[in-house]
Amino acid sequence: xxxxxxDSVAHRYGKRQVINNVYLKCEKGEVVxxxxxxxxxxxxxxxxxxxxxxxxxxxxKINGILTNTGYKTRQISYLPQENFLPAKxxxxxxxxxxxxxxxxxxxxxxxxxxxxxxPLSMLSGGELRLVECLMILYSDSDYVLLDEPFSxxxxxxxxxxxxxxxxxKPVKGFIxxxxxxxxxxxxxxxxxxxxxxxxxxxxxxxxxxxxxxxPPAS
Numbered sequence: 001x002x003x004x005x006x007d008s009v010a011h012r013y014g015k016r017q018v019i020n021n022v023y024l025k026c027e028k029g030e031v032v033x034x035x036x037x038x039x040x041x042x043x044x045x046x047x048x049x050x051x052x053x054x055x056x057x058x059x060x061k062i063n064g065i066l067t068n069t070g071y072k073t074r075q076i077s078y079l080p081q082e083n084f085l086p087a088k089x090x091x092x093x094x095x096x097x098x099x100x101x102x103x104x105x106x107x108x109x110x111x112x113x114x115x116x117x118x119p120l121s122m123l124s125g126g127e128l129r130l131v132e133c134l135m136i137l138y139s140d141s142d143y144v145l146l147d148e149p150f151s152x153x154x155x156x157x158x159x160x161x162x163x164x165x166x167x168x169k170p171v172k173g174f175i176x177x178x179x180x181x182x183x184x185x186x187x188x189x190x191x192x193x194x195x196x197x198x199x200x201x202x203x204x205x206x207x208x209x210x211x212x213x214x215p216p217a218s
Contacts, residue, residue, distance in 0.1 A: 001027075001063070001064055002027065002028045002063050002142070002173075003025055003026060003027040003028070003061075003063065003064075003173065004025065004026045004027075004049070004060075004061075004062055004063075004076070004142075004143045004173055004175075005024075005025040005060070005061045005062075006022075006023065006024050006025070006048070006049055006058055006059065006060045006061075007023040007024075007058075007059045008021055008023065008057055008058065008059050009021070009022040009023070009024075009045065009048060009055055009057070009058045009059075010022075010055060010056040010057045010058075011041065011044055011048065011053070011055035011056055012056060017197055018039070018040070018041040018044055018197065019041040019044060019045060019048075019055070019194070019197055020197035020198060021197075021198060022041070022045060022194065022197070022198060022199050023199065024045070024049075024175070024192065024199065026143060026173040026174070026175050027173055028142060028143075028170075028171065028172060028173045029169055029170055029173065030169070030173060030174070030189035030190065031165060031169060031173075031174040031175075031176060031187055031188045031189050031190075032173075032174065032175045032176070032188060032189065032190050032191075032192065033176050033177070033178075033184035033185070033187065033188030033190070033191040033192070034046075034175065034176070034177040034184075034191075034192055034193075034194060035177070035181055035184055035191060035192070035193050035194070035202065035208070035213060036177075036193055036194035036195060036213070037195075037213065040194040040195065041194050041197070042147075042177040042194055043081065043147050043148075043177070045194070046078065046145045046147050046175065046177065047078075049070050049076065049145060049175070050070045050071050050076055050078040050145055051068075051069035051070040051071045051072065051076075052071070052078075062075050062076070062142075062143070063075070063142070074140070074141065075141050075142045075143060076141055076142075076143045076144075076145060077136045077139045077141040077143075077144050077145070078136070078144075078145040078147070079132060079133060079136040079144075079145065079146045079147055079149055080147055081147050081148045081151070083128060083129070083132065084132065085120055085128070085131070085132055085135070086120070087119065087120045087121040088119060088120070088121060089119065089120055090116070090117055090118060090119050090120070091112060091115045091116050091117070091118055091119075091120065091123075091131060092116040092117065094120070094131065094135060095107070095112065095116075095135075098135040098136075098138075098139055099135065099138050099139065100140055101140050102138040102139075102140075103138075105138065106134060106138050109134065109164075111127060111130060111131065111134075111160075112131070112134065115127075115131075125152055126152060126153050126154055126157045127157075129149070129152040129153060129157075130153065130157050130160065130161060133146070133149050133161055133164075134164065137164050137165065137168055137172075138164075138168070141172070142172060142173065143172065143173045143174075143175070144168075144172055144173070144174045144175070145175050146174065146175070146176040146177070146178075147177055148177065148178050148179065149161060149176065149178060150178045150180045150183045151178060151179065151180065158180075158183060162183075162186070162187050165187060166187075176188065181208065181213070181214075185205070191203075193207075193208065193211055193213060195211050195212075195213070
């Protein structure tokens with residue numbers, strides 16, 4: 001089966017148990033949204049899946065194969081919260097470094113085509129973040145982990161990002177977390193809430209109120 005599956009995830013920072021017995025699966029063709037308050041373990045869970053954080057315990061399978069470190073399979077790409085591309089490099093250099101299979105499609109994107117010769121340092125904050133997102137989205141990986149992709153984006157650029165996610169959804173699986181919960185609800189096939197160390201299925205904003213993520217309706 002073509003899916004990313006992680007189960008029985010447990011992780012603590014010092015004496016604080018952040019994640020306890022969390023499970024998650026993401027099939028190709030869907031976007032799984034993750035919501036939760038600060039410190040609930042959203043970013044930690046993505047880093048555990050990617051392999052940059054070693055938890056107390058996890059059971060990770062990618063396309064049915066038991067995996068210890070996600071990134072070593074080259075089937076997972078990860079967008080961190082912070083900017084990660086070297087500012088001195090030009091956009092065309094970044095494309096050559098990151099994009100193989102989908103290079104033709106990427107070169108047709110206005111932002112990429114119009115700024116190929118431009119150093120990343122000359123882009124606005126929103127443009128830079130979108131370029132970073134595009135490099136991760138259009139990489140060769142089967143599964144894409146996006147940590148706070150909408151946090152630095154104006155609404156029009158956020159809509160542009162969602163368009164590219166939807167374009168790629170038939171051939172990839174996405175796991176996305178963000179504090180902009182409406183963006184998560186609008187783009188996701190399924191949504192889970194990390195709360196008190198565990199995970200809960202969310203079907204509507206009312207469910208978010210039920211678990212205290214949103215205040216009660218007035």
